[in-house]
Amino acid sequence: MAELENINPSVYKKTEERPLTENELNEDVVDPIDEREVFDLIRDINDPEHPLTLEELHVLEQSRVTVNNERGEVFVNFTPTIPHCSMATLIGLSIRVKLLRALPPRFKISVEITPGTHSSENAINKQLKDKERVAASLENSHLMQVVNECISITKQSQ
Amino acid sequence: MKFPWSTSIVDVLKNDNKLDEKLQEIVKALTHHKEDITQVVEELGPALTHKDVEIRLKGMEFLSDLLRSLPKDLLDEKALGFIVAFYCDRMKDHHSISPQVIIGLVAIIKMKNLPRSSPVLVLQQIFANIPCQTQVRGDRANIFTIIQYLSDNYQVELQAMGADFIYGVIQAVEGERDPRNLVFLFEFMPRFINTYPLRHLSEEMFEVFSCYFPIDFFPSPNDPQAITRDILAEKLSVCLCASKEFAENCFALALEKLETDVKVAKLDSLNLLIKAVTNFEPTSVLEKFDEIWQFMKLELLSGAKDKDVNETALAVISAVLKKFKSDQANSEIILNKIFTNTIGTLLNRDSNLYKPTMELVLKCANATDISCGYVINKVLPITLTDLTSNEELTVKEKCEVLEDFRQFMMIVGGKKLLAHYIGDNYILQIQKELMKVLMTPSSEDLTKVTCLVLQSMADIISDENRQIVYKSLKENLTRSTEEQRQCILAFAKVFPKEVRENVLESFLSRTYEDANKAKNVFATLSFLLEVSELRDSVIEVLSLNLFNNKNLQVQLVVLEVLNKVLSSENCHQLARILFDEWRIVIKLMDLIKNENPDEGQDVMYQASLVMSLVVRTLPNDQQMALVEKYLPLMKLNESIPDLYVTSGLLGFLDAAVPMEAHFETLVNELTKLSLHSNDEVVRKLANQLLCSLFNRAPIDDKHRKILRKIYDVIKEEVKKHNHQAVEILGWISKGLLARGHPDAAEILETLSELLDHPKLSKSAELAFEIISLEFPQLHLPLLKHFFKQRIFVLALKFLENKIEKYSEHHLTAMAHILQITPHQALKMNLEKVGPILFKCVQIDPEDPKPHSKRILLSLKIINNFIHDKNQYILNHLQHLVNDLLKLSQFKPSMDVRIMACKCLENITKYPLFTLVPYKSDVIHELTIPLDDHKRLVRNAAVSARMAWFLLGENDAAQSSK
Structure with a gap:
């Protein structure tokens, strides 16, 4: 990448680790998959441009994640840092891939741009919704490398 | 005149292999003044002037060896003058001879009566005739030794040589590559540079060293002298700052090399800067500060960077400020330069640069009194106006501002100079803000941070605000958090009297009925045991509620609090006071004895724990006195409370206190108790005591016989399928295994066999678990090194053969043993x-x-x-x-x-x-x-x-x- 599109983004604090509750340690209580859990899965994805996580850049916020555990639906809105960000598709794809790998197969996953935050919002949403295109991009080894890097570097920084 | 050879000296040097002995003979003759050195030289003449280079070399070698063997004060001035002249002349000879000339000179110049004119002559000749850097390493080292010795000892003469001397030294040193020689030079040259004026050659001298910077050196792995890169770098930086004349070049060099991407080089440059700032004149530092700051800004305020680099860069700023620690005007110039452009970032908490800027602010505040004052007056108000004027601040942001302020207060607190600035209205404003939080508590986090801030500034809170703090602390005392307790402690340390009157008064000298309330109050009070002015009152209220209160729950609370306090590391003094002044051990014994054995079991157990913790801190003779006085009175089989008292006495007894007299009775009674009692707690206490007692018993015939007897009794019980017997075996073997007792193996084998037992296999499995677990209340005075390995080896020996037909019990028992075995042993x-x-x-x-x-x-x-x-x-x-x-x-x-x-x-x-x-x-x-x-x-x-x-x-x- 020759130049950074957004040179000095605002950086926000990370949310605290989810506190352990007694129920979570109790074998007999069922913990349903909730918004916080899904948010925890994706908040550490790295921004392709900066050494920062999507959470720190407020690309992802817990309030923009909705989960319906019974019906098996997950809906994530993400907000690009600037309206003409060319990385938006890549970010969306990374979120999608991470969720596909980390959530049980019974979930239907939708990833969309927060309405009104990107200049070519509809086009990108359409790309991310298109199963064929997502599947095709997963076959593209170069693209997968970039996505894997976004997903994996977080592991080292932990 | 008789020399120890008959033929000519040339033949001797050529053929004789016993030169050493002959040399010693001549040395002896010379020391006893039977011979004269000039004659020796004359005698050597034919060899020294022989036409064959080989012979001349041997001759020189012989002479140099001779000179090295002579006492330093033997030769007089005239003789030395003669020899020096001779040696200087020899330098013009064939190049292969010069190493021997140098070796000889090293010996000569150290002689006592060296003529004052010789050093100059020697050095002149060396500079003129021997190109130092073309010699091998050892010879170079010798030349450097000559230069070093002469320049240290003949300053006046050499200073008279003027620039020639400096120039000669530069020539000799320039381009040295061997790390050992470099270490020598780096150590010596700063001294040299300080003694001899460098004149017009200062830049050349600087160049000699600057070419090594930054040091790039990898020591060979089997180097005996172990010179590291860091040693070289450290010594080099001293050289680079050795002379005030280097200032200009040195700063330029450090700043130039800062641009590198290599971390060590960057750190070297920063460290050099620190040294340069500390060593050179304030004026030159001031001149260079603009440039320095530009670079530091780049390092400090441009996003995520390396932690070490960041810290060292901060240290540079700190060093600059310290340079001007008593120069108000210049300090302010520097601080203005630092903060004029950076202060803006402090207004935006979300900015990437907020945190690094705050770090810089704190570092500056920490540097000197002047800079601290500057930060208090000019920088902090900007960051903290948010707190006092911005109504929209969220709780979280408020917490952050307060946290920053607290860190700042910690620095100021350490400096003890707040009184100087305290008149400042704005510290009062902060106080007002803190009080607002206390009076109208809105969020737990905010109260927490507020308490932490108060704690850091306890000594400067104004009188009336202190009353507000006390009121809030008092109201919250029954449900106080860790932070509030720390806060009370901080105030109590400074104002013990006020804290007692305003906060504690109503909680002291009274008995409690509500255990929950008492729990919180006592937990808070136990913090104040540290403060000597309040200690007695706190102990008084604790003791009142323990001994004069019939409420079992409250008694339990007191005992738990005492337990916690006495388990901490530095409770020694407190334990002594409790024992000596409050006679707590005796009182606890009475308490246990008068307790109802059915209801008060928890109290008795906790009381015995507290007792054992106090006994633990006593010196051995006092421990012994207690045991001798009270142990014989115990009737374990008749009274349950006696078991608790015994446990309290012996729980943490020192291994050196002798127990022989009571051992047998005690062990017998405990075993009986443990075999037949139905009460689980009683069994546990008895078992733990047995474990501890067998662990400390000496390994001699008497005690082994006792063990054998007990073992037989238990085996009889095992035959009756008594589960408790297996449990006791587990405990006893645990104590024995830990000290590596020779009989432990046998018991472990019995336990292994019991794993196959149709009825007792489950108990045997539990016994293995007992062996593997660690109990915090169990005292094992004697621990042998590697006892865990030993247990593992034994267990493996007994169980290994049965692996094919392992039952569940075998597997579980083995898993317990494997769990405590060190990783290496398993591997x-x-x-x-x-x-x-x-x-x-x-x-x-x-x-x-x-x-x-x-x-x-x-x-x-x-x-x-x-x-x-x-x-x-x-x-x-x-x-x-x-x-x-x-x-x-x-x-x-x-x-x-x-x-x-x-x-x-x-x-x-x-x-x-x-x-x-x-x-x-x-x-x-x-x-x-x-x-x-x-x-x-x-x-x-x-x-x-x-x-x-x-x-x-x-x-x-x-x-x-």
């Missing part, structure tokens, strides 16, 4: 242990019992080996991966499922080619735990599955780059 025996471990983690679908504990223990051990990338485990991956996948869906225990996922995740660290065959299976199977009903299992499964997905992907990415 050495992995061929034997491995099959057992694998067997432990296999689940039999037919088996109704879950065995979660055993599986979990074994999984943890396996995980450790996976972590080490152990080869043995790698060879067994095929079945292990399958077992782990099954365990990741193991219904009865979530801990097992989590551990199995962790193992699977760690397996991905093995080389890629060994894992590829399993990849698709693992990824597929792990979808099931992804939908586990427990969140923690799901988290572990996600990490494991992600790791398997990324298997090999990163390597591919790296290689393609």
Whole structure:
């Protein structure tokens, strides 16, 4: 990448680790998959441009994640840092891939741009919704490398 | 005149191999003044002027050796003058002779009567005739030794040489490459530079050193002298700052090299800057500060950077400020330069640069008094106006502002100069803000931070505000948090009297009925035991509620508080006061004896613990006196409270206190109690005491006989299928094993055999668990090194042969032993242990019992080996991966499922080619735990599955780059 599109983004604090509750340690209580859990899965994805996580850049916020555990639906809105960000598709794809790998197969996953935050919002949403295109991009080894890097570097920084 | 050779000297040098002896003879003759050195030289003449270079070399060698062997004060001035002249003349000879000339000179110049004119002559001739850097390393070292010795001892003469001398030295030193010589030079040259004016050659001198900067050096692995890069770098930086004339060049050099990307070079440059700032004149520092700051700004305020570099850069700023620590005007110029452009970032808390800027502010405040004042007056108000004027600040942001302020207060607090600035209205404003929080508490976090801030500034809170603090603390005392307790402590340290009157008064000298309330109050009060002015009142109220209050719950609370306090590291003084002044041991004994054995069991147990903790801190003679006085009175078989008292007396008794007199009776009674009592707590106490007593008993015939007797009694009971007997065996063997007792093995073997017993196998399994567990209340005075290895070796010996027909009990017992065995010991025996471990983690679908504990223990051990990338485990991956996948869906225990996922995740660290065959299976199977009903299992499964997905992907990415 020759130049950074957004040179000095605002950086926000990370949310605290989810506190352990007694129920979570109790074998007999069922913990349903909730918004916080899904948010925890994706908040550490790295921004392709900066050494920062999507959470720190407020690309992802817990309030923009909705989960319906019974019906098996997950809906994530993400907000690009600037309206003409060319990385938006890549970010969306990374979120999608991470969720596909980390959530049980019974979930239907939708990833969309927060309405009104990107200049070519509809086009990108359409790309991310298109199963064929997502599947095709997963076959593209170069693209997968970039996505894997976004997903994996977080592991080292932990 | 008789020389010890008959033929000519030339022949002697050519053929004689006993030159050494002859040399010694001449040395002897010279020291006894039987001969004269000039004659010796004359005698050597034919050799020294021989036409063959070889012979001349040998002659010189002989002469130099001779001079080195002579006492330093033997030769007089005239003779030395003669020899020096001779040696100087020899330098013009063939180049192969010069090493010997140098060796001789090293000896000559150290002689006592050296003529004052000789040094100049020697150096002149060396500079003129011997190009130093073309010599081998050892000779160069000799030349440097000559220069160093002469320049240290003949300053006046050499200073008269003027620039020639400096120039000669520069020429000799320039281009030196050997690290050993460099260490020598770097140590000596700063002294040289300070003694001799460099005149017009200062820049040349600087160049001599600057070419090494930054040092790039890798010591050879088997270097005996172990010169490291850091040693060289440290010494070099001293040289670079040795002369005030280097200032200009030195700053330029450090700043130039800062631009590098190599971390060590950057750190070297920063360290050089620190040294330069400290050593050179303030004026030159001031001149250069603009440039320095530009670079530091780049290092400090441009996003994420290396931590070490960041810290060192801050240290540079700190060094600059310290340079001007008593120069108000210039300090302010510098601080203005630093903060004019950076202060803006402090207004935007979300900015990337907020944190580094805050760090800089704190560092500056910490540097000097002047800079601290500057920060208080000019910088902090900007950051803290938010707090006092911005109404829209969220609670979280407020907490952050206060936290920054607290860090600042910690620095100021350390400096003790606030009184100087305290008149400042704005510190009062901060106080007002803090008081607002206290009076109208809105959020827990905010109160917490406020307490922390107050704690850091306890000594400067104004009188009326203190009253508000006290009021708030008092109101919250019955439900106080850790922070509030710390806060009370901080104020109590400064104003003990006020705290007592305003906060504690109503809580002291009274008995409590409500145990919950008492719990919080006592927990807070126990913090104040540190403050000597309040200690007595606190102990008084505790003792009142323990001994004069019949409420069992409250008594229990007091005992628990005492327990906690006395378990901490530095309770020694308190324990002594409790023992000497409050006679707590005697009182506790009475308390236990008068307690109702049915209801007051918890109180008795806690009281005996407190007793043992106090006894522990006493000196041995006092411990002994207590035991001698009270132990004989105990009737263990008749009274339960006596058991608690005994436990309190002996619980943490020092190993050196002798027990022989009571040992047999005590052990017999305890065994009886433990064999026949139905009360579990009583049995536990008796067993622990037995364990501790057998652990400390000396290994002699008398005590072994006692042990044998007890053992026989227990064996009889075992035959009657008494489960308690097996339990006692477990405890006794635990005590014996820990000290490496010779009889321990036999008991362990009995226990191993009992694992096959139709009725007692379960108890035997428990006995193994007892051996493996650690009990905080159990005192084992004698611990042998490597006793855990010993237990493992013994257990393996007894159980190894039966591996084929292992029952569940065998596996569980073994798992307990393996759990305490050090990793290294397991590793050495992995061929034997491995099959057992694998067997432990296999689940039999037919088996109704879950065995979660055993599986979990074994999984943890396996995980450790996976972590080490152990080869043995790698060879067994095929079945292990399958077992782990099954365990990741193991219904009865979530801990097992989590551990199995962790193992699977760690397996991905093995080389890629060994894992590829399993990849698709693992990824597929792990979808099931992804939908586990427990969140923690799901988290572990996600990490494991992600790791398997990324298997090999990163390597591919790296290689393609």
